[in-house]
Amino acid sequence: MAVSVENIGKRTKKEKRSMLWRDIKRSKACYGMIAPFMVFFIIFTIVPVLMSLPIGFTDFDMVRPPKYVGLSNFTTLFLSDKIFIRSIRVTLVFALLTGPVSYVLCFLLAWMINEMHPKLKTLFTLIFYAPSMANVYTVWQLIFSGDMNGYMNSFLINLGIINSPVQWLTDGRYVLGVTIVVQMWISLGAGFLALRAGFQNIDRSMYEAGAIEGIRNRWQELIYIVIPSMGPQLMFAAVMQIVSSFTAGTVAQNLVGFPSTDYKAHTIMTHAFDYGWQRFEMGYASAICLILFVAMFVCNKLIGKALGKYID
Amino acid sequence: MAVTDVAKLRASNRQAGRKFGGSIGIFILLAMLGLFMVLPIYLTIVMSVKPVEELFVFPPKLYAVRPTLDNFRDMFRVLHQNRVPFSRYMFNSIFVTLAVTVLQCVFSSMAAFVLAKCKFPGSKLLNGIIVIALLYQSSVIYIMQYIVMAKLNMIDTYMALIFPAVASPMGLFLMRQSISQVPDSMIEAAKVDGAGLFRICWQIVIPNQKPALMTLIIFAFQGAWNIQAGSVVFREEYKTLPTVVSQAATSGLARAGVAMAAAVFMLVPPIVIFMLAQRQVIETMAHSGIKE
Structure with a gap:
């Protein structure tokens, strides 16, 4: 992207955020092309993975709801x-x-x-x-x-x-x-x-x-x-x-x-x-x-x- | 294949300093290792055509004295005893396999191109997540997938069989690795010519990725063909071939010969696809050379 190197240190937070937003908008085509894969990936892989992560810290027998047990x-x-x-x-x-x-x-x-x-x-x-x-x-x-x-x-x-x-x-x-x-x-x-x-x-x-x-x-x-x-x-x-x-x-x-x-x-x-x-x-x-x-x-x-x- | 192509293929084998003796040596080594690899599969085929009385003779023979198709006949007889006609299972399997293979190849190729060749906010993160998803294995993940699918009302539909297999991190990773070898200059040149990302992907990059794409087709087909109804489809009408074939092989007729017949029967379609796809992979070399 066309950001000159010497200016980059001088940007304020707000400017940075607007630059990010501009980059995101400029990459619309990219997001559009990964979207079909990502929709299925998020629903059937990411969400189940995130749901399964905390189970390791619980006592869960698939009948009663999981009970938090810390590191035991x-x-x-x-x-x-x-x-x-x-x-x-x-x-x-x-x-x-x-x-x-x-x-x-x-x-x-x-x-x-x-x-x-x-x-x-x-x-x-x-x-x-x-x-x-x-x-x-x-x-x-x-x-x-x-x-x-x-x-x-x-x-x-x-x-x-x-x-x-x-x-x-x-x-x-x-x-x-x-x-x-x-x-x-x-x-x-x-x-x-x-x-x-x-x-x-x-x-x-x-x-x-x-x-x-x-x-x-x-x-x-x-x-x-x-x-x-x-x-x-x-x-x-x-x-x-x-x-x-x-x-x-x-x-x-x-x-x-x-x-x-x-x-x-x-x-x-x-x-x-x-x-x-x-x-x-x-x-x-x-x-x-x-x-x-x-x-x-x-x-x-x-x-x-x-x-x-x-x-x- | 035209005569010139064959000549080119021959030429491709004549590379720097090839000694004929070396090629023979490699061939012999491959043949010996290959024998070890095919032996169990060969035995599977032999046992699938052995009559019952030959299965337990001593010493066990490496061939069938009186080959018979009884095992296959018995397997199909058990399959036909189900309430749902056999053709329905066949249709389910073919439909699910085609849907998964096509969707997976199209979606993965497109996403792989973007992840390999475009820098955008989040691209680094997504690239990392793909590898992590490959490494993450958990025995509770199927339960969570079930919960998600139940929430989306997908249980007992074709969707439950097809959708979870569509976005395979392995397929994406494979394509991404291969596309990362495409020179940036080629993509830049296409951009200068005014081509959009979508067109660059499908008209320039993917047609050049035949080996990886064909390999992806092999993986996708093989995976999809073996999808079992498991715990997401309970209605007989939506079950796939592997589900009922393994039922027939284990519970219907607990006999080694029938299990072998089932294994051979299920192996045929993936092998056909494999041969077709590999031929495409091999041909690539003769035609490549338009890269940089």
Whole structure:
């Protein structure tokens, strides 16, 4: 906007307010174009989010109206809920194992697919994205089934590695491992596809210019051309990755049952589900979700800082 | 596709210092990882065509000896037992999916363009809120959404299925990230030529965003196709396919084969859309080059 820099310090409050008003009026077209999205966004996301925020500080069983209890939900969580502390550990192990690995995998696979012939690109993209479209917990249950009919067990017995069937889904030693495998399997989701699109969006002239300036092989091309021009997509994939690894829980619930043996695959989200939808202590469940949100927010800020030089 | 296009696509693969051996190596690596990725889906398809007596033989086979469509037939038989004809569920799902996909793509693209490329009072705040909305997960949010919808008299209508899915922060975020790469000079040039924001958005920016837009279509379609009636629609007439199919697979006939048939049946439309959209994404590269 056409405000000269040297005058800006001298404006009074009133002038500033009228300038703001002028900017708002000048941006009418902008507001008009975001309005359709914002109307739905405010009604179905912002309002419910704002309504849910205070619930964490209340005692709410969905029958009686919420009763304000201050910070007692939070003190209970950290001081006396041993399973919550355990769920933090499970979530951290889970997020630290699946998050970075799957993020790097998303990028590398998207890049490798990009190096293929166009016909193969579609096929490979489908193969790696298909698990995110399919709802196949049943088949994973059959693969890791605890009797000899399970694919895993029969495969290992045939090879002579094990003699008797392993209880993959109920043995405390394997529960978390199996969950991580399946989580990794479905984790090439939104971030992966966005990166694929990002690769397609890189201008061909960039590669040509790179070739002229002495880029000799695909590794150099990856580091000097591809990564610097993919900042926004890398950020998108990072956010999606944070959400999916911190809120993981459905995989475990569908696969190894709820609650899992010895709470071995009990994540923070599972804990919230437990209190919210099994015991109907919504206030407590909301407090858990609030803590999780703060953790994700901090993590997002840190990754944003790390990726900072590639953004804008 | 014209012959010249194919030639261009070929040329696009001949970039700096490509070694043939390297491409083969990458192909083999992708193929091996791909095998791990498709195996469970392959098994789902195999089990959906296995007759009952083959489901529990030892050792379990990786193929069906005598493939049959019994599981699919049984699933459809259960679906036809409902009071409401099957075609009604079909219509509901198609209607809801199309409405959500179209509205989401149009609204998100427009909002994303403004948030990525225009500075106006509040733009910074809105950009921040979108990311925060993505990160915020709460188990009470559905209750609050229900309360809002009940206040607006939307329970038991198509609106309850469609409206909450229209404004997806993920779709907006995806488009905004991609549009932020469009050079400002292109937009300034269009402004000098006298084009309004609306025209710049739809005639210049969005047509150049094919990869992101097609990806958004895939996400939107997939999400909308899986919308379950859940706790916002109780009348049978407004229920969608996933709701009744999962009912048929779990309560109607508790048999692994039928659950697999249901999974395969529900997977077909998203895969078709995926293939159509991805082809558009791949083609972009051959045609791009009009950016700066």
